[in-house]
Amino acid sequence: MIMPGKNPGPQVKDKDQYEALRDKGYSKQKSAxxxxxQGAEKRGGKAGDYEDRTKKDLYKEAVKVDIKGRSNMTKEQLVHALRNN
Structure with missing residues (x-):
């Protein structure tokens, strides 16, 4: 419940959680x-599993993100490099 005069502003997505954290003593910045x-885990997943892609597709992706040494990498190495880039 948002109390009058305690509105965190439009930039805070979950105002109820913000207020609950503030009530627990968290700073404004940390609460915000x-x-x-929250919900960051829901984002992503759009690219699909790298293991399901061909080596050629992985190579094209490695070119986009400019992974060095990509031309000599195996499919497994490309997957590792893309995940850790």
């Missing part, structure tokens, strides 16, 4: 950061 980070 936590309230805005």
């Amino acid at each position: 950061r936590i309230a805005n980070s």
Whole structure:
């Protein structure tokens, strides 16, 4: 429940969580950061599994992100490089 005069502003996504954290003694910045980070796990997943792609597709992706040494890499090495780039 948002109390009058305690509105965190439009930049906070989950105002209820923000207020709960503030009530627990968290700073404004930390409360806002936590309230805005929720749902980050839901993003992503759009690229699909690298293991399901061909080596040629992985190589094209490695070119886009400019992975050095990509021309000599195996499919497994490309997967590792893309995940850790």
